[in-house]
Amino acid sequence: MPRFDDALHQSVRSEDGTNTAYSVExxxxxxxxxxxxxxxxxxxxxxxxxSCFETAPSLRILDICFGLGFNTLATLYYMQEQGIGKKxxxxxxxxxxxxxxxxxxxxxxxxxxxxxxxxxxISRTGSYEDERVKITVLFGDARETLPTxxxxxxxxxxxxxSPEHNPILWTSExxxxxxxxxxDTSVITTYSTALRTRLALYENGFNIYLNKGEGFRDATVAxxxxxxxxxxxxxxxxxxxxxxxxSLRDADLV
Numbered sequence: 092m093p094r095f096d097d098a099l100h101q102s103v104r105s106e107d108g109t110n111t112a113y114s115v116e117x118x119x120x121x122x123x124x125x126x127x128x129x130x131x132x133x134x135x136x137x138x139x140x141x142s143c144f145e146t147a148p149s150l151r152i153l154d155i156c157f158g159l160g161f162n163t164l165a166t167l168y169y170m171q172e173q174g175i176g177k178k179x180x181x182x183x184x185x186x187x188x189x190x191x192x193x194x195x196x197x198x199x200x201x202x203x204x205x206x207x208x209x210x211x212x213i214s215r216t217g218s219y220e221d222e223r224v225k226i227t228v229l230f231g232d233a234r235e236t237l238p239t240x241x242x243x244x245x246x247x248x249x250x251x252x253s254p255e256h257n258p259i260l261w262t263s264e265x266x267x268x269x270x271x272x273x274x275d276t277s278v279i280t281t282y283s284t285a286l287r288t289r290l291a292l293y294e295n296g297f298n299i300y301l302n303k304g305e306g307f308r309d310a311t312v313a314x315x316x317x318x319x320x321x322x323x324x325x326x327x328x329x330x331x332x333x334x335x336x337x338s339l340r341d342a343d344l345v
Contacts, residue, residue, distance in 0.1 A: 184233035249281035
């Protein structure tokens with residue numbers, strides 16, 4: 092099995108004391124080093140998403156992209172800590188198969204240690220399943236694997252590298268694919284608050300909401316229907332005030 096630290100991935104300590112990594116290929120960290128790897132996963136993805144599905148008996152989650160697996164593992168941790176007995180299925184595209192194969196040697200926070208058998212299974216086979224949890228990593232380009240999926244997801248963790256470094260996973264056409272894979276009450280969480288990102292979501296029928304709180308920078312939640320627990324962003328006003336800002340399009344990347 093490959094080991095984690097190599098020429099392309101460098102382990103970095105983030106400000107909440109948990110390790111993230113720097114991708115030489117993308118020129119970017121996998122998480123905000125300021126917010127912290129674990130804090131970002133919990134506060135910008137898992138907690139806001141789960142707050143919208145308190146009574147659902149089961150959830151399907153699309154984790155874009157698997158990377159170090161923090162969002163998936165933070166989901167398991169949060170469910171364990173909160174005594175949440177839902178059945179969950181997590182599907183996660185990931186371009187870098189070698190990275191996933193090396194994750195059994197990555198230094199995760201101690202709270203993830205109970206999930207070491209899951210980490211090892213995913214490192215070996217790209218999947219894990221028991222009576223309550225099913226995790227599948229889809230190796231390959233997300234823009235190629237997502238069109239093969241048909242069953243809708245309740246939650247999407249939109250956590251790809253930033254639009255500046257990985258724009259193909261932030262275009263209006265990409266979010267149209269997420270719109271196809273979600274139902275009216277599905278939620279999309281993302282760290283990005285950029286107007287171009289929010290416009291791309293808005294153009295595809297999503298309402299835009301602000302996710303804010305103590306100890307982390309503002310983030311975004313999107314849903315086709317209403318989310319009264321979050322502050323709604325007045326996109327019509329944003330567009331009127333910023334007429335020159337356009338969403339990113341696939342054609343812009345040619």
